[in-house]
Amino acid sequence: xxxxxxxxxxxxxxxxxxxxxxxxxxxxxxxxxxxxxxxxxxxxxxxxxxxxxxxxxxxxxxxxxxxxxxxxxxxxxxxxxxxxxxxxxxxxxxxxxxxxxxxxxxxxxxxxxxxxxxxxxxxxxxxxxxxxxxxxxxxxxxxxxxxxxxxxxxxxxxxxxxxxxxxxxxxxxxxxxxxxxxxxxxxxxxxxxxxxxxxxxxxxxxxxxxxxxxxxxxxxxxxxxxxxxxxxxxxxxxxxxxxxxxxxxxxxxxxxxxxxxxxxxxxxxxxxxxxxxxxxxxxxxxxxxxxxxxxxxxxxxxxxxxxxxxxxxxxxxxxxxxxxxxxxxxxxxxxxxxxxxxxxxxxxxxxxxxxxxxxxxxxxxxxxxxxxxxxxxxxxxxxxxxxxxxxxxxxxxxxxxxxxxxxxxxxxxxxxxxxxxxxxxxxxxxxxxxxxxxxxxxxxxxxxxxxxxxxxxxxxxxxxxxxxxxxxxxxxxxxxxxxxxxxxxxxxxxxxxxxxxxxxxxxxxxx
Amino acid sequence: xxxxxxxxxxxxxxxxxxxxxxxxxxxxxxxxxxxxxxxxxxxxxxxxxxxxxxxxxxxxxxxxxxxxxxxxxxxxxxxxxxxxxxxxxxxxxxxxxxxxxxxxxxxxxxxxxxxxxxxxxxxxxxxxxxxxxxxxxxxxxxxxxxxxxxxxxxxxxxxxxxxxxxxxxxxxxxxxxxxxxxxxxxxxxxxxxxxxxxxxxxxxxxxxxxxxxxxxxxxxxxxxxxxxxxxxxxxxxxxxxxxxxxxxxxxxxxxxxxxxxxxxxxxxxxxxxxxxxxxxxxxxxxxxxxxxxxxxxxxxxxxxxx
Numbered sequence: 154x155x156x157x158x159x160x161x162x163x164x165x166x167x168x169x170x171x172x173x174x175x176x177x178x179x180x181x182x183x184x185x186x187x188x189x190x191x192x193x194x195x196x197x198x199x200x201x202x203x204x205x206x207x208x209x210x211x212x213x214x215x216x217x218x219x220x221x222x223x224x225x226x227x228x229x230x231x232x233x234x235x236x237x238x239x240x241x242x243x244x245x246x247x248x249x250x251x252x253x254x255x256x257x258x259x260x261x262x263x264x265x266x267x268x269x270x271x272x273x274x275x276x277x278x279x280x281x282x283x284x285x286x287x288x289x290x291x292x293x294x295x296x297x298x299x300x301x302x303x304x305x306x307x308x309x310x311x312x313x314x315x316x317x318x319x320x321x322x323x324x325x326x327x328x329x330x331x332x333x334x335x336x337x338x339x340x341x342x343x344x345x346x347x348x349x350x351x352x353x354x355x356x357x358x359x360x361x362x363x364x365x366x367x368x369x370x371x372x373x374x375x376x377x378x379x380x381x382x383x384x385x386x387x388x389x390x391x392x393x394x395x396x397x398x399x400x401x402x403x404x405x406x407x408x409x410x411x412x413x414x415x416x417x418x419x420x421x422x423x424x425x426x427x428x429x430x431x432x433x434x435x436x437x438x439x440x441x442x443x444x445x446x447x448x449x450x451x452x453x454x455x456x457x458x459x460x461x462x463x464x465x466x467x468x469x470x471x472x473x474x475x476x477x478x479x480x481x482x483x484x485x486x487x488x489x490x491x492x493x494x495x496x497x498x499x500x501x502x503x504x505x506x507x508x509x510x511x512x513x514x515x516x517x518x519x520x521x522x523x524x525x526x527x528x529x530x531x532x533x534x535x536x537x538x539x540x541x542x543x544x545x546x547x548x549x550x551x552x553x554x555x556x557x558x559x560x561x562x563x564x565x566x567x568x569x570x571x572x573x574x575x576x577x578x579x580x581x582x583x584x585x586x587x588x589x590x591x592x593x594x595x596x597x598x599x600x601x602x603x604x605x606x607x608x609x610x611x612x613x614x615x616x617x618x619x620x621x622x623x624x625x626x627x628x629x630x631x632x633x634x635x636x637x638x639x640x641x642x643x644x645x646x647x648x649x650x651x652x653x654x655x656x657x658x659x660x661x662x663x664x
Numbered sequence: 665x666x667x668x669x670x671x672x673x674x675x676x677x678x679x680x681x682x683x684x685x686x687x688x689x690x691x692x693x694x695x696x697x698x699x700x701x702x703x704x705x706x707x708x709x710x711x712x713x714x715x716x717x718x719x720x721x722x723x724x725x726x727x728x729x730x731x732x733x734x735x736x737x738x739x740x741x742x743x744x745x746x747x748x749x750x751x752x753x754x755x756x757x758x759x760x761x762x763x764x765x766x767x768x769x770x771x772x773x774x775x776x777x778x779x780x781x782x783x784x785x786x787x788x789x790x791x792x793x794x795x796x797x798x799x800x801x802x803x804x805x806x807x808x809x810x811x812x813x814x815x816x817x818x819x820x821x822x823x824x825x826x827x828x829x830x831x832x833x834x835x836x837x838x839x840x841x842x843x844x845x846x847x848x849x850x851x852x853x854x855x856x857x858x859x860x861x862x863x864x865x866x867x868x869x870x871x872x873x874x875x876x877x878x879x880x881x882x883x884x885x886x887x888x889x890x891x892x893x894x895x896x897x898x899x900x901x902x903x904x905x906x907x908x909x910x911x912x913x914x915x916x917x918x919x920x921x922x923x924x925x926x927x928x929x930x931x932x933x934x935x936x937x938x939x940x941x942x943x944x945x946x947x948x949x950x951x952x953x954x955x956x957x958x959x960x961x962x963x964x965x966x967x968x969x970x
Contacts, residue, residue, distance in 0.1 A: 195930075196927065198745045198746050198931070199747065278713070281713070285713065286710070355919065355927075356919055383828075383829070384917070385917045386914050386917060386923070386926060386927070387914050390827060390828050390915055390917060393815045393816070393819060393820055393827045393828075394827045397815075397826075397827050549700075550696060550932075551696075553699055554696045554699055588708045
């Protein structure tokens with residue numbers, strides 16, 4: 154009951170808000186001090202980016218630290234950040250030239266030693282970096298000169314560039330060696346556009362503009378003077394804080410609440426597509442729980458049965474797009490070109506089911522862990538063609554366990570690719586032969602492996618295209634839509650939203 | 665009396681032991697813990713690493729015995745999530761929760777006792793009905809919902825009080841009311857019932873007959889006697905308030921034990937979850953034990969019953 158009573162209460166208050174709130178301007182106070190107050194519902198256990206796997210951690214890491222490479226979120230191009238240029242010497246050796254004149258927040262100069270120490274430390278399994286996939290591809294790192302490093306990968310790993318522009322920040326070697334991840338959490342030191350003024354572990358983090366930030370960085374110097382980040386677990390409380398003028402910016406707001414507060418003077422709501430994709434994953438294994446799914450006609454019927462466009466436009470909204478293939482369209486290697494399309498056609502779905510011997514209907518279990526409303530809509534669509542889907546709504550971990558134990562026939566999955574803008578972080582997770590692959594098609598495995606490991610971009614694209622076309626043709630999944638995020642802020646704040654769900658506070662300004 | 669205390673103490677120990685087993689087992693029945701800790705992006709290797717690191721691959725009984733012996737040696741374990749000793753975390757957060765619990769209790773008593781007395785003096789009058797209405801409302805409204813109503817009124821509309829945080833005493837006003845209001849009805853009804861009973865007894869008639877002023881009869885003679893069961897209830901309700909603070913602390917982002925419990929649940933932080941549940945249970949058991957002993961000391965009949 155708690156889940157909907159809270160929103161109900163807030164909705165009622167929001168409906169009354171225009172009358173109550175109109176006279177005052179909540180943004181005034183923080184416009185004057187040039188501060189943005191932001192809250193997030195999860196607390197990173199450790200702010201050191203190598204030792205948490207939370208979105209809040211990613212946001213903090215991009216502000217306090219720098220990476221070797223920066224991926225421009227608009228053009229998708231890679232730009233030099235701590236590195237100025239890079240090249241592959243062979244399939245497994247990446248050489249990077251480093252920038253000179255960059256200083257960490259403690260005043261020490263950035264050199265090759267920092268890159269070598271940070272990446273070596275993080276990639277050693279005994280140091281237990283939280284997301285091993287981020288670092289396990291690194292074999293060793295060496296300094297050639299103080300301004301040049303070489304990263305040797307275990308296998309050819311073309312996605313390295315994207316990892317180096319995402320989760321792999323560079324720490325000051327001497328400090329990190331002395332204090333370790335624990336000290337880095339308590340008193341973080343990076344080279345990013347903001348430095349940490351205070352960190353009350355588990356409660357709040359105050360960042361202030363780094364006045365010595367290097368001019369040539371693709372991340373521009375911060376316009377605001379201060380960024381206060383608080384951890385508030387309850388989303389209704391976050392919303393109330395915004396309405397009471399205690400916060401300037403929040404994200405992950407439920408769609409209906411964002412829409413309501415967007416109409417209130419003094420506030421703005423914005424939404425944007427994210428890298429997270431939603432799709433139905435179909436178990437076709439010989440010992441899978443639903444025999445009918447081994448028949449491609451049934452799987453195609455599923456694809457024809459669901460009104461993806463209506464679902465995307467009417468229920469999801471907020472910049473969401475319908476998908477044709479199970480990957481985020483802007484990811485390197487993701488394409489819908491040449492992939493079989495299954496337009497919404499209930500009659501055809503019925504015919505296909507009849508042809509497969511299920512003219513009298515089919516009853517299945519349908520597993521989901523989020524996107525509840527959308528799951529209900531899908532169940533309605535399926536019912537219309539004669540498929541009775543019983544919703545099994547579980548916690549993520551429980552659903553994943555069941556899936557890996559081969560007990561799930563049809564799962565409503567979503568996948569955020571860890572914000573890595575390369576198809577190797579999405580499609581292969583579900584179709585590349587790993588634990589979550591429930592179609593296990595060796596032909597597709599082959600193409601995906603080629604895409605994951607060749608260093609020639611064109612060869613990669615061609616291989617992924619073939620794999621994605623086969624997945625669509627054989628209807629191993631029902632790609633649905635991209636999941637949007639909804640943001641709410643004080644009206645005076647100027648900001649843009651990006652698919653990687655990382656607010657760029659360094660470019661935000663007060664109007 | 666000594667036998668009684670020993671018996672009660674033994675029972676309390678048994679309850680604490682049972683709770684330790686329950687808190688250990690229940691948190692492990694909610695799906696594979698290692699998968700949950702490793703998070704969404706985890707691969708099989710990550711999950712295996714987590715399982716081995718935390719010894720989750722051992723049989724549950726071995727894990728339990730290991731944990732229990734650790735507890736006996738004063739080792740409460742290390743948080744999976746915060747990577748710091750559980751005891752430090754708990755001791756760090758306990759003061760906020762105690763502050764909230766005690767202030768809510770004070771609030772509940774300040775509201776409930778006067779209302780209960782007034783209601784008892786004029787049974788079935790409008791004021792009695794009003795007090796009853798408040799009591800029913802208090803028990804019927806879930807405390808998180810009431811908390812949100814308070815936020816809407818005092819923070820969003822009137823802007824008198826801060827919504828969340830624990831920085832100043834002002835931050836405690838709404839959590840105190842939200843939590844205290846929830847337990848007030850029980851006190852009020854007990855005071856009302858006790859007062860009605862006492863007011864009808866012979867010694868009150870005697871006091872009145874002696875010509876004592878009404879105020880003195882009510883406050884000195886009647887209330888004192890009616891409050892005895894309230895003392896016992898207070899002790900039990902304090903335990904309840906400590907437990908109820910999980911929701912309230914989460915809503916108001918108060919950095920106390922309840923919030924820690926919430927965090928540890930959402931992150932499957934087993935060592936913290938177990939210890940928080942155990943500590944809350946032990947506090948509850950100890951308070952009940954204290955109440956039993958005080959009552960038995962006051963009333964010899966209770967001793968004979970066990």
